[in-house]
Amino acid sequence: MLSSTIAQAQQADVVLAVGTITDDAYPGREAAGNGLGDMILTEVVNKLGAGGEAEWCAGRVVEWRRIDEVIKEQKFQQSKYADPTTAIKKLGTEAPDFLIGGRITFGGGKANWTIETRTNPGGDLVDSFSGFSDDDAFLDEAARIAEHVLDKLCPGPWTVSGGGARIKVSGTVVKLSEPFEVVGKFPGGTSAFVYTPTSRSGGTVEYGLAGGGFSGAGKGTYTIGPSGDGSTLTIKQTTKGCINGVPGSCKTNSEVLTLTPVSR
Numbered sequence: 001m002l003s004s005t006i007a008q009a010q011q012a013d014v015v016l017a018v019g020t021i022t023d024d025a026y027p028g029r030e031a032a033g034n035g036l037g038d039m040i041l042t043e044v045v046n047k048l049g050a051g052g053e054a055e056w057c058a059g060r061v062v063e064w065r066r067i068d069e070v071i072k073e074q075k076f077q078q079s080k081y082a083d084p085t086t087a088i089k090k091l092g093t094e095a096p097d098f099l100i101g102g103r104i105t106f107g108g109g110k111a112n113w114t115i116e117t118r119t120n121p122g123g124d125l126v127d128s129f130s131g132f133s134d135d136d137a138f139l140d141e142a143a144r145i146a147e148h149v150l151d152k153l154c155p156g157p158w159t160v161s162g163g164g165a166r167i168k169v170s171g172t173v174v175k176l177s178e179p180f181e182v183v184g185k186f187p188g189g190t191s192a193f194v195y196t197p198t199s200r201s202g203g204t205v206e207y208g209l210a211g212g213g214f215s216g217a218g219k220g221t222y223t224i225g226p227s228g229d230g231s232t233l234t235i236k237q238t239t240k241g242c243i244n245g246v247p248g249s250c251k252t253n254s255e256v257l258t259l260t261p262v263s264r
Helices: 004-009 033-049 065-075 137-154
Strands: 014-021 060-061 098-107 110-119 125-134 159-162 167-173 179-188 189-199 201-212 212-224 231-243 251-261
Touching: 014 033, 033 060, 033 098, 033 110, 065 251, 098 137, 110 167, 110 231, 125 212, 159 231, 167 251, 179 201, 201 231, 212 251
Parallel strands: 014 060, 014 098
Antiparallel strands: 098 110, 110 125, 159 167, 159 251, 167 179, 179 189, 189 201, 201 212, 212 231, 231 251
């Protein structure tokens, strides 16, 4: 079950980085930790890219293991020793939301690894994943590790359920960071809700309704947040709408929707 920390990140873009993977300096495998880290980073980038297995995930990867080198270069570029006409004004040093790290050890012809995902800053553990392979095949584990990490941090698509007084809403959402639409059904008609995110935590919603010889429309705002169970999210929306041509029909409505990640 996902933690509420991960659920909060699922609302929009997730910024990831690969940190330190330690090893036990086993003879012939002294650079195993760095090697596995490089392969995990490559696999995550490939899976998030266009045509990748996780391209639906609003995830980004930043370089973090060489952050000290980046900071030193940034300071040099801004110093008196750099040509101000050609110096880089700012280097990309965006901090990730989550750091992927862990350890790998060798013995008995096997490689045993544990990969941990932690918040950054804070270092709170949000996921731990362990496994093993033949000692000469540990780099092949990178694809499985990357898939596991992305499944945890970006579990979409989502199924939508819930509603309010006399209305039941359903649908599927691929990315919460892009406009999406769900359908509501009520006695005698249907309503189409269109959501436009303006931030990580919510945005605006508009709807049109029809059925039983009438039509109408409305609009309002919505927020997204963890539901409290660690895996689902909740949309809370408040709208005001009117039935066309019916005086005094305007009213304020509130609905609560549940977003449940789809198992892939």
